[in-house]
Amino acid sequence: MKENTDTLDIREGYREKFGFHDDIAPVFKSRRGLDQDVVREISAMKKEPEWMLAFRLKALEHFERKPLPTWGGNVAEIDFQNIFYYLKPTDEQGKSWDDVPADIKRTFDKLGIPEAEQKFLSGVGAQYDSETVYHKIKEDLANKGVIFLDTGSALEQHPELFRQYFGTIIPPSDNKFAALNSAVWSGGSFIYVPKGVKVDLPLQAYFRINAQNMGQFERTLIIVDEGAYVHYVEGCTAPIYASDSLHSAVVEIIVKKGARCRYTTIQNWSNNVYNLVTKRAAAYQDATMEWVDANLGSKLTMKYPSVYMMEPGAHAEILSIAFAGKGQHQDAGGKVVHVASNTTSNVVSKSISKDGGRAGYRGLVKVAKGAVDCKSTVRCDALLLDEDSRSDTYPYMEIEEDRVSVGHEATVSKIGDEQLFYLMSRGIPEAEAAGMIVSGFIEPITKELPMEYAVEMNRLIQLQMEGSVG
Amino acid sequence: MTRSETVAAPRADLPARLGGVNAEAVADLAACAGEPAFMAARRSRAWAYCEKTPFPTRLEELWRRTDISGLKWDSLLVERDPHPAARSVAELPAELRSEIGPAEERSALVVVLDTGVVFLERDEALIRAGVTVLPIAKAAREKPALVERILGATVRHDESRFTGLNAALGSDGVLVHVPAEVALEKPIRVLVARSTPDLMLFPHLVVALESGARATVIEEYVSSGEPGTAVVVPVTEITVGERADLHVATLFRWAGNVYHFGVERARIDREGRFHWTLAALGGKLIKADMEMHLEGEGAEGKFSGCYFGNESQHFDFHTFQNHVVGHTTSDLLFKGALRDRARTVYQGLIRVNKNAQGSDAYQANRNLILSDKARADSIPSLEIEANDVRCTHGATVGQVDSEQLFYLMARGMNKHDAERLIISGFFEPVLERIPSPTLRALVTEAMDRKAGN
Numbered sequence: 075m076k077e078n079t080d081t082l083d084i085r086e087g088y089r090e091k092f093g094f095h096d097d098i099a100p101v102f103k104s105r106r107g108l109d110q111d112v113v114r115e116i117s118a119m120k121k122e123p124e125w126m127l128a129f130r131l132k133a134l135e136h137f138e139r140k141p142l143p144t145w146g147g148n149v150a151e152i153d154f155q156n157i158f159y160y161l162k163p164t165d166e167q168g169k170s171w172d173d174v175p176a177d178i179k180r181t182f183d184k185l186g187i188p189e190a191e192q193k194f195l196s197g198v199g200a201q202y203d204s205e206t207v208y209h210k211i212k213e214d215l216a217n218k219g220v221i222f223l224d225t226g227s228a229l230e231q232h233p234e235l236f237r238q239y240f241g242t243i244i245p246p247s248d249n250k251f252a253a254l255n256s257a258v259w260s261g262g263s264f265i266y267v268p269k270g271v272k273v274d275l276p277l278q279a280y281f282r283i284n285a286q287n288m289g290q291f292e293r294t295l296i297i298v299d300e301g302a303y304v305h306y307v308e309g310c311t312a313p314i315y316a317s318d319s320l321h322s323a324v325v326e327i328i329v330k331k332g333a334r335c336r337y338t339t340i341q342n343w344s345n346n347v348y349n350l351v352t353k354r355a356a357a358y359q360d361a362t363m364e365w366v367d368a369n370l371g372s373k374l375t376m377k378y379p380s381v382y383m384m385e386p387g388a389h390a391e392i393l394s395i396a397f398a399g400k401g402q403h404q405d406a407g408g409k410v411v412h413v414a415s416n417t418t419s420n421v422v423s424k425s426i427s428k429d430g431g432r433a434g435y436r437g438l439v440k441v442a443k444g445a446v447d448c449k450s451t452v453r454c455d456a457l458l459l460d461e462d463s464r465s466d467t468y469p470y471m472e473i474e475e476d477r478v479s480v481g482h483e484a485t486v487s488k489i490g491d492e493q494l495f496y497l498m499s500r501g502i503p504e505a506e507a508a509g510m511i512v513s514g515f516i517e518p519i520t521k522e523l524p525m526e527y528a529v530e531m532n533r534l535i536q537l538q539m540e541g542s543v544g
Numbered sequence: 545m546t547r548s549e550t551v552a553a554p555r556a557d558l559p560a561r562l563g564g565v566n567a568e569a570v571a572d573l574a575a576c577a578g579e580p581a582f583m584a585a586r587r588s589r590a591w592a593y594c595e596k597t598p599f600p601t602r603l604e605e606l607w608r609r610t611d612i613s614g615l616k617w618d619s620l621l622v623e624r625d626p627h628p629a630a631r632s633v634a635e636l637p638a639e640l641r642s643e644i645g646p647a648e649e650r651s652a653l654v655v656v657l658d659t660g661v662v663f664l665e666r667d668e669a670l671i672r673a674g675v676t677v678l679p680i681a682k683a684a685r686e687k688p689a690l691v692e693r694i695l696g697a698t699v700r701h702d703e704s705r706f707t708g709l710n711a712a713l714g715s716d717g718v719l720v721h722v723p724a725e726v727a728l729e730k731p732i733r734v735l736v737a738r739s740t741p742d743l744m745l746f747p748h749l750v751v752a753l754e755s756g757a758r759a760t761v762i763e764e765y766v767s768s769g770e771p772g773t774a775v776v777v778p779v780t781e782i783t784v785g786e787r788a789d790l791h792v793a794t795l796f797r798w799a800g801n802v803y804h805f806g807v808e809r810a811r812i813d814r815e816g817r818f819h820w821t822l823a824a825l826g827g828k829l830i831k832a833d834m835e836m837h838l839e840g841e842g843a844e845g846k847f848s849g850c851y852f853g854n855e856s857q858h859f860d861f862h863t864f865q866n867h868v869v870g871h872t873t874s875d876l877l878f879k880g881a882l883r884d885r886a887r888t889v890y891q892g893l894i895r896v897n898k899n900a901q902g903s904d905a906y907q908a909n910r911n912l913i914l915s916d917k918a919r920a921d922s923i924p925s926l927e928i929e930a931n932d933v934r935c936t937h938g939a940t941v942g943q944v945d946s947e948q949l950f951y952l953m954a955r956g957m958n959k960h961d962a963e964r965l966i967i968s969g970f971f972e973p974v975l976e977r978i979p980s981p982t983l984r985a986l987v988t989e990a991m992d993r994k995a996g997n
Contacts, residue, residue, distance in 0.1 A: 456926075469939070
């Protein structure tokens with residue numbers, strides 16, 4: 075039998091695969107807690123320009139002033155003063171894989187990142203705690219002018235481009251957790267794709283939280299210039315510790331005229347991570363923004379990737395999967411805001427609840443005044459695998475124009491006895507049959523993933539389903 | 545045969561305005577109305593609750609979309625002398641007479657004007673069957689045990705400042721009680737009307753059907769637009785006993801100056817059937833909580849609602865289908881149209897509790913937006929804690945269907961008429977359920993008037 079603690083039994087297999095942690099002495103570790111001095115210290119360590127320090131301090135004010143949200147999940151237990159806000163694991167960022175320290179490399183080896191890169195990935199940026207230790211992009215992309223850096227380096231190397239877009243999509247005052255991120259952010263990815271450049275293979279970054287009580291506050295900024303295309307994939311894991319960690323990222327995306335951006339997340343944090351993330355994109359004329367957002371891990375996730383369609387012809391797609399097992403609450407969803415006329419959006423959400431878990435969809439469709447001939451459809455399906463679990467659907471529709479077509483549909487059901495009987499009568503064990511049905515249920519979304527992620531996704535689902543019957 | 549009765553409205557020495565009300569005044573009110581001790585105690589508990597409970601603000605989820613901070617509560621009147629009782633329909637004010645229609649359409653009629661009941665009429669069959677249709681104060685004197693059992697059993701005084709004010713300051717309500725196994729063929733009508741400027745009203749309707757009873761109740765809220773600010777804070781409590789079958793039609797037909805903050809709640813016992821029809825046309829601002837709690841296995845609740853907002857009307861509906869136990873069914877259809885600068889909010893929740901296996905729930909909200917300045921918010925939510933359920937919801941917001949429009953216009957109809965026809969077709973499935981030909985015609989006509997503007 076596997077050795078499991080109470081908090082882990084729905085995520086069997088997690089400890090073996092991801093639940094390791096390496097003893098690494100960070101080069102720099104801020105003290106616990108948060109105040110102006112910690113923020114100044116972070117900014118000084120990173121040798122940032124004055125405007126960034128001012129930005130951080132202003133954000134800290136917003137964070138201190140804003141109340142905790144009273145809706146969604148329970149965030150009252152987060153002890154903001156017991157968190158390390160910044161750790162720097164190595165002195166210098168590795169230029170090639172060989173330069174990455176051996177112990178950190180071991181961690182990545184366990185995650186299988188280098189192999190992935192060797193195969194066909196165009197670039198790997200892996201964030202280890204707060205700074206990206208390894209970043210490489212294929213020569214040809216660099217030659218085309220594609221910038222793929224960790225966010226801190228981008229501030230240093232492309233200060234003007236950076237300042238033009240940073241914080242323009244999600245201002246620090248947006249919400250309490252965006253304010254927190256704005257005050258203490260470090261790491262994350264910065265991507266700039268020049269006009270007309272299509273990046274054929276997905277760019278990837280893998281995030282891990284290693285240290286206990288470590289907050290992870292990465293900040294990602296993606297600019298897809300006119301007619302360009304990029305697909306960014308992030309995966310997240312964290313080792314298992316007794317106390318809770320906080321992950322609060324901010325992701326800002328600008329998709330310019332005729333461009334397309336897809337952002338795929340496979341969130342598989344361990345069961346003690348609060349995952350409170352603000353993700354937002356602005357899509358301009360005829361641009362397309364697609365969020366593929368799968369949430370399997372964490373203790374509590376509150377995340378609603380949004381798309382603001384700013385100019386005519388913009389299109390938004392949100393595909394969301396939420397899987398909640400024992401002790402988990404996935405408050406997932408998305409927002410589509412039709413600011414301009416002739417914009418369209420499509421949201422598909424699949425949520426699964428099991429072993430007392432709570433999964434749901436919370437979403438907004440907004441058609442602003444003056445935005446006519448807009449079309450939006452939202453489809454939410456929920457699967458409840460046992461009588462102890464819970465499913466929520468909270469779709470908000472705010473429509474301020476008449477020439478629109480907005481539709482929302484949702485169903486909640488259990489695994490069909492007939493489907494189960496059909497598979498079992500063909501000799502498939504019950505747990506496996508249930509797993510197949512769940513995989514089929516989320517198929518419309520997994521088929522949108524890059525192949526190795528689709529395989530991983532189905533394996534994770536299978537892992538979660540095992541031991542669920544009998 | 546019908547029998548009319550005159551009923552004197554109670555008189556109390558309340559300070560005239562809400563700002564001056566205190567615990568003593570509330571105690572006087574109970575004394576003047578000749579209420580039994582349990583009712584007086586209920587009033588004073590409710591007032592104590594009001595004193596420490598502010599009006600809701602936009603920080604509360606269900607009030608986020610309705611701002612009432614501009615209302616000058618303290619200056620609103622809470623008292624007036626009773627209107628003279630009418631001895632027949634002919635003696636009622638003219639604007640109410642047109643609402644009432646022929647006597648054959650009803651088994652009872654109660655008219656509440658401002659603070660008291662001014663007319664009560666019940667047919668012989670209803671009285672013989674032991675059905676109670678009375679002002680609450682009078683019912684409490686005649687049948688204290690019954691009233692104590694059902695009054696406040698569904699809506700508590702300590703849910704919000706509004707339910708608190710209703711319980712503390714309500715001058716007189718109406719009680720409808722149908723004994724076990726009694727079936728009434730014709731509807732009981734309760735007409736609530738207002739005519740005094742700046743007067744705050746607290747209507748209270750209690751409807752209770754014992755096991756196996758069957759009845760139809762029409763509650764109607766009307767006014768013809770007296771000057772000033774009109775605030776109405778009603779509470780409706782409905783209980784449907786085992787195997788009982790109740791149809792309630794709720795009609796909001798206020799004039800354009802009325803602010804309405806209401807709670808209406810039905811509890812349905814084992815194998816009970818409850819059918820609710822709602823038509824909302826009038827009022828400046830309507831904020832209504834309408835809830836069905838399915839509390840016994842086999843209980844069934846069906847809700848058909850429609851609303852039509854124009855000018856600067858603001859409607860905010862919250863519906864709640866609460867499956868407390870299993871093998872219960874709920875089915876809700878809410879249809880709305882908006883024109884001019886109207887704003888509507890539909891916020892609905894289906895809740896299936898942990899042990900409510902075998903529940904079947906449906907919820908649909910359809911909105912037609914007829915003006916680029918109107919705004920419709922729709923929030924149809926689900927909270928499901930049992931897995932063996934069937935639960936579906938849907939919501940749409942859109943314009944008049946262009947294909948339907950084309951079909952009619954291709955047959956020679958002009959655009960304006962074609963739109964009117966499509967809108968009246970949109971509402972017809974709900975309006976045809978109004979259980980009185982007179983009222984159905986009045987409401988349909990009013991809807992058509994709004995559609996044709």
